[in-house]
Amino acid sequence: MVFEMNYWLFKSEPDVYGIDHLAAEPLQQCRWDGIRNYQARNFLRDKVQVGDQVLFYHSSCPRPGMAGVMEVVKAAYPDPAQFDLESDYFDPKATQDKPQWYAVDVKLRKKFARHLPLSALKAHPDLKDMMLFRQGRLSVVPVTMAEWQTIESMVKG
């Protein structure tokens, strides 16, 4: 099997769980859970693999944009929260045999020295086709290698 690394963008609200929360975890690692959208679920379950690189995007906040980079360290497994009656993410339709929702584990790779705001991304001509803009509400979004490289250069520049 040919190993193909993929690039992604995962959204989170920094008030709820931002990049500094991840940085404060014991191994700077966490479970990316609570995804309750079918398209995002399908990406997580079927496409996201160990070694994939992930942009940490802060949404629904005063300064939406990219905060850093994570790496996938564990591929999709059933999100335990769907079975947890106490959880906001409990789903009565989910069973152990037929889980509805999946999670992956991610590890912090780097926090950007400078936050890269959404406004800068929107202004860059090479990023005009980003799926982030076309499907604004999707919380797990593919990023192309070209887009990734553009973003890397913006972070350095």
Added chain:
DNA sequence: GCCAACGTTGGC
């Protein structure tokens, strides 16, 4: 707080 975009639900 407003609003656009879009996903979900439920009646038929």
Added chain:
DNA sequence: GCCAACGTTGGC
């Protein structure tokens, strides 16, 4: 299966 109503996301 269609579609209206409603809910949620997320930028501004």
